[in-house]
Amino acid sequence: MTAHVIADDAEALAVAAGLAEAFRTEAPVRDAERRLPYAELEQLSASGLLGVTVPADHGGADVRQETLAEVFRLLASADASLAQIPQNHFVYVNVLRRQGTTEQRKFFFGEVLAGRRFGNAQSEAGTRHVQDIRTRLLPLPDGSHELTGVKHYSTGALFADWIPVLARAADDNLYVAYVPRDADGLTVVDDWDGMGQRTTASGTVRLDAVTVPADRVVPHHLTFRGPQLHGAVAQLLHAAIDAGIAGGALAEAAEFVRTKSRPWFESGVDTAAEDPLLIQRFGELDLQVRATEALLGVAARAVDAARDELTDASAAEASLAVAAAKAHTTATAVLVADALFEVSGTRAALDSLNLHRYWRDARTHTLHDPARWKIQHLGRHVLNGTRPPRHGLL
Template sequence: MTAVARIADDAQALAVAAELAAQFRKDAAERDARRRLPRTELDRLTASGLLALTVPAEFGGADVRSVTLAEIFRLLAAADASLAQIPQSHFVYVNVLRRQGTPDQREFFFREVLAGKRFGNAQSEAGTRHVQDIRTRLDRQADGSYVLTGVKHYSTGALFADWIPVLARTEDDSLHVAYVPRDAPGVTVDDDWDGMGQRTTASGTVRLDAVAVPADRVVPHHLTFAGPQLHGAVAQLLHAAIDTGIASGALAEAVEFVRTKSRPWFESGFETAAEDPLLIQRFGELSIQVRSAEALLGAAARSVDAARDDLTDDTAAAASVAVATAKVSAANAAVEVASALFEVSGTRSALDSLGLHRHWRDARTHTLHDPSRWKVQHIGRYVLNGTRPPRHGLL
């Protein structure tokens, strides 16, 4: 197994992420065009130590702040949004263990993460009444162990995982997470994802056919929502960071294209496209949108950090609303800026061989994860009436 570096602090984490993002950017369009899954790149990401950043300090991790983690995801997504999305669930399920794992579970799994083991996810299901209608079952056996049965879709990270956290319900219908080895008997991971965007996330199907699960690999996730919690805020913060990264990456591509490849419109009277006052105006507007999304992402991450230091119903609510605000802004910026890339760059930018359309396809696909319109509703209720957002893990 490849040796995994230990990252000491937030500053080192950001430096490592920036270096990797620069490397990943070089072949991102080619990976997307060929749908070449980023196994090599993900192994490099793992070996860098970045996937262990949120392991608590008492277990040997760097335990970086949410501000740092959000910026790392933004950097990676600006380079390759598919690659950035793969470890999103990894950090979510490290967070589940921090919150609800027993001391022995935390000791075991955090040691696994520090050694370079990756978590995937198997939570969403297709064909149910809604996203919270989880029908995968954990049936308790006489010896205290469980048998896991179900089918999961959109299982980002599962194909590349060492452990697959599975969201399931027990006989009393309470929600649990079962941490299952990727190669356990009865586990099948299908690479059948065919989305128009996020092509290389391998967000396929996980089939669980009477999978044996020891009792000490099951975590009572329903208890997470019994009191103030940041589970949803952390998960959504990383999604917001991915959208913000897509927006900033698309803007950077547009700037480079207009500076080096675009011809001026003949009526402008200028020698270069970059001198066109109408293009200058549009780039100013797009820059404001991207910088606004980046600022709101940073503010949301700081709110999550503040709540983590002093977790109450009020601080958790403030963090959730701040993250929801950032997510709405980031989703709008990602879709608009990735689309405007073609508006400002002209006809040549639409050539399939250039791969610039991946930014829009990634933005349009990733922003469908959960609807912004409901986030706006919760923001409005909080601002107008002081109503705290619900504890369901998607805020």
């Protein structure tokens, strides 16, 4: 596979905007028919967007997180499923940046710049909580490792070239093993049946005594022994996806009202777009979308500032700024996707139009992790000065 190498932030944004427009056209049909986006992901790989966070000394653009967040917002405004698929890709590029050896970074950053995709095998079902990881990485006599376990919600794995697997070693510490998609003993099952984000293929990964060379394993637990931005970067991209859904839903609602809605007979106007009550409601919704996009920008700049000078204080500020953005984008995505029907009227509920995909995507994606705990950490900090924990989910 060959891919274009993007030069800088401006080019990354231009490429993302072009892809978003291209992906928007068939998004309703892909969702309705659950048509998995293999061709679109090939376009994404070839565009070079997947390599934009590779460090400059390895040939990448090393874009700012503010740029990356905007890339995800643009893509999600067109197709939230497509935007969700590469989220884990960038998370696990970031793991290599932080904990990979010189040789690991050289090899995998080369793979990324060539357009190869990382999936994800992280979450497990039936455990006590999200951080109760039971997949095991056990040593073999020749110095390699053996992976055994079952993963769920494995977004991107079906489409991946490499699947990063989160596992615990014999010492119970967390490691990430980068496993090729076609490895012996690795099976990806397309059993995702969520009501929203239908084409993410967030199914099951089964690992049956998969052999992993030592140079494909990264000590992820070391990430959390000092100031870190692992969780802030991951959550920033989730927030960007929600902001994109909200903006996409608002734009869709406005287009529907302008072109398809009838005015309410009591309004005394000729078109629905002139109805003063609809104008008021659209103004309220636009205010929410503008606020959520502003918080996303503040959060992204806080992450960039912390990357430039990483300390306990800067990492905490970045996590809190992202927590605030994520809590707001969660509420806004669901609110605006629901209000789409309120302002558009009965015809908007026709299943054939598939306008409900915005609400289904918003409702599904915002379940990823609870906003109430983000608000809890904000409250603890403002009242007692308590810094957020280093658990990678904030």
